[in-house]
Amino acid sequence: MNKLQGKVAIITGGASGIGKGMATAFVKEGATVAIIDLNEETGNQTIKKLQEYQPESIFIQANLAEHDKLAGIVKQIADKLGKIDILVNNAHASKMSSIEETTQKEFDLSFNTGFYPTFYFMQAALPYLKETKGNIINFASSAGLNGDVNQVSYAAAxxxxxxxTRVAANEFGPFGINVNLIAPIASSPGMLQWAEENPEYYQGMLSRIPLRRLGELESDIGRVAVFLASEDSSYISGQTIMVDGGATKLR
Structure with missing residues (x-):
């Protein structure tokens, strides 16, 4: 298994959940990963496991809402690991609330941890990705595509x-850079906690998934990320890939 042999990947929110699943799938395919996460304890635990496959992999503790530091983090990773082949913008924090109840605080949380870091990391990584003709994987959600209730700030971001991402696919394509999106439904810790707190809503959501299950973090979401980061997807760009068991069919 060496689809990503010799590649260097940045994964935000890589200490747990979907980010950890992708990071694990990447190192098993030969990539060296730099995971970025706010939680230092979890990050240190995760990086030890990843280093069992790729010893040069690193963890950087950072608050992605501190936007002025993001370009420096990208440079730090490139200097440490020699290059950047893959950028995965996965991290995102938000709070559920209805349109009626949503305040500027909720919008600031969602955009400051999700949208703006995605943009600034793409911007900072571009010179390095030009050199490697690399890949960018960003994260979308059915919450935005379907307009899920009580998700206005998250859906908007x-x-x-x-x-x-679509703009970047057009602008970065001439440099040989692929830019795509994953929109998952997965068994992340946040999803499982939400399911426990909202069992009826969760069962309703599950019934609308044709495959009748949540996606596994490594084997489902992680494997699609490996595909989008590898040569196997070299002629795919600007696409939203629904990794959701068939729940959403794009037209």
Whole structure:
């Protein structure tokens, strides 16, 4: 298994959940990963496991809402690991609330941790990705595509990410850079906690998934990310890939 042999990948939110699943799938395919996460304890635990496959992999503790530091983090990784082949913008924090109840605080949380880091990391990584003809994987959500209730700030940020991803696919394509999106439904810790707190809503959501299950973090979401980061997807760009068991069918 060496689809990503010799590649260097940045994964935000890589200490747990979907980010950890992708990072694990990447190192098993030969990539060296730099995971960025706010949680230092979890990050240190995860990087030890990843280093069992790729000893040069690193963890950087950072608050992605501190936007002025993001370009420096990209440079730090490139200097440490020699290059950047893959950028995965996965991290995102938000709070559920209805349109009626949503305040500027909720929008600031969602955009400051999701949309703006995605944009600034893409901007900072571009010179390095030009050199490697690399790949960018951003994250969308069915919350934005379907307009899920009580998800207005999250949905808005995710659709903004989709918009800049399509622009980037057009602007970066001439440099040989592929830019795509994954929109998952997965068994992340956040999803499982939400399911426990909202069992009826969760069962309703599950019934609308044709495959009747949540996606596995490494084997489902991680494997699609490996595909989008590898030569196997070299002629795919600007696409939203629904990794959701068939729940959403794009037209």
């Amino acid at each position: 995710k659709e903004a990410i989709r918009a800049v």
